[in-house]
Amino acid sequence: MSVKNITVFGAGLMGAGIAQVAAQNGFKVVLSDVTEKALQNGLQIIQKSLARVAKKRFAAVSGQEGDGEGAGWTREVLGNIKTGTDAGQAVSSSDLVVEAIVENLEIKRNLFGFLDRKADPRCIFASNTSSLSIGDIAGTCSAERLTRFGGFHFFNPVPAMKLVEVIKAQHTSQETFDTLVAVAKKMEKVPVSAKDTPGFITGRLLIPYMLEAIRMAERGDASPQDIDTAMELGAGYPMGPFKLLDLVGLDTTTFISNGWREKAERGEIPKELVAKIPMLQKLVDEGKLGRKTGQGFYNVS
Ligand code: CAA
Numbered sequence: 474m475s476v477k478n479i480t481v482f483g484a485g486l487m488g489a490g491i492a493q494v495a496a497q498n499g500f501k502v503v504l505s506d507v508t509e510k511a512l513q514n515g516l517q518i519i520q521k522s523l524a525r526v527a528k529k530r531f532a533a534v535s536g537q538e539g540d541g542e543g544a545g546w547t548r549e550v551l552g553n554i555k556t557g558t559d560a561g562q563a564v565s566s567s568d569l570v571v572e573a574i575v576e577n578l579e580i581k582r583n584l585f586g587f588l589d590r591k592a593d594p595r596c597i598f599a600s601n602t603s604s605l606s607i608g609d610i611a612g613t614c615s616a617e618r619l620t621r622f623g624g625f626h627f628f629n630p631v632p633a634m635k636l637v638e639v640i641k642a643q644h645t646s647q648e649t650f651d652t653l654v655a656v657a658k659k660m661e662k663v664p665v666s667a668k669d670t671p672g673f674i675t676g677r678l679l680i681p682y683m684l685e686a687i688r689m690a691e692r693g694d695a696s697p698q699d700i701d702t703a704m705e706l707g708a709g710y711p712m713g714p715f716k717l718l719d720l721v722g723l724d725t726t727t728f729i730s731n732g733w734r735e736k737a738e739r740g741e742i743p744k745e746l747v748a749k750i751p752m753l754q755k756l757v758d759e760g761k762l763g764r765k766t767g768q769g770f771y772n773v774s
């Protein structure tokens with residue numbers, strides 16, 4: 474199936490990035506969120522990132538920053554993005570919906586149940602969830618839609634990270650899977666195939682690692698700074714786990730951990746992976762959510 478029009482739900486860190494790379498690669502994008510303020514936040518993220526990309530792409534050509542060619546390209550990319558808070562209208566001519574809203578199963582299920590009644594029956598639905606089951610998220614959709622429902626998991630920061638995990642859930646058709654792979658490639662990403670298991674490939678390894686790093690600091694075994702330095706210089710990671718936690722968002726990390734607790738209750742993952750972490754909860758309670766609020770484990774303003 475040919476995809477031209479993409480609707481992205483959620484104009485936060487991930488939705489903004491996904492809308493940007495789609496628009497950069499010629500797709501017509503509608504970016505939708507619940508408030509105008511959230512949409513403005515998303516557009517700001519996109520503009521900041523585009524300035525960075527344009528500076529790099531066009532500096533070699535012109536030797537100057539922010540001049541005509543870069544500005545023209547930026548205008549063209551932004552011209553591919555429309556925004557709106559009316560979810561029904563946002564999917565009225567959509568070929569593909571990519572959902573990147575808050576990591577909460579019930580909220581995602583409600584959105585997809587609503588969209589299932591509004592979107593064209595041929596429209597493909599996909600979720601960018603980090604940790605929830607695609608089958609569970611899709612559960613409010615019709616049997617027909619389930620064949621057109623898959624996982625489409627991007628990485629943060631989306632414009633810089635090359636990977637997309639494409640998840641074939643129980644009912645995802647081969648055609649849907651192939652279409653998502655083709656869209657990922659057109660977005661200049663490298664797709665890998667993953668099953669609908671907790672955290673897919675990357676999250677199943679990264680989430681326990683990040684949570685264990687907080688527990689290590691909480692036990693007083695080492696400071697966050699020393700743990701980061703150790704993993705950067707000793708293991709070659711581009712950023713240590715605390716810098717990564719601040720990048721991902723401590724709210725999102727908490728939602729992921731809470732969601733996984735239910736999976737642990739069902740025996741899908743070991744319970745000790747998701748035991749509550751007071752140090753993380755305290756920061757979230759104080760509104761210190763990482764880069765998005767200017768403070769998390771580090772002061773990042
Ligand atoms: N927009 C556009 N480009 C960006 C960007 C952005 N927001 N952020 C970084 N870049 C680009 C830079 O322009 C630069 O490009 P070139 O190499 O072509 O010049 C490149 O990315 C590297 O950026 P910097 O030189 O500024 O900084 P860096 O070398 O420190 O890299 C980083 C920054 C890419 C974020 C790197 O630190 C990194 O890879 N960190 C790990 C990120 C990671 O693990 N992400 C996954 C999180 S988990 C997840 O996403 C899944 C989940 O479900 C929770």
Ligand code: NAD
Nearest residue numbers: 483484485486487506507511573574575576602603629721
């Ligand atoms: P975020 O908090 O930055 O943004 C979430 C956005 O969703 C907000 O703008 C919010 O207003 C909006 N939203 C909430 N309910 C909505 C609804 N019903 N309809 C439309 N918009 C709604 O979150 P994020 O970090 O962008 O994460 C979004 C999704 O992507 C989550 O499922 C998360 O697990 C996943 N993800 C996150 C990362 C990461 O590093 N942060 C990486 C990969 C995947």
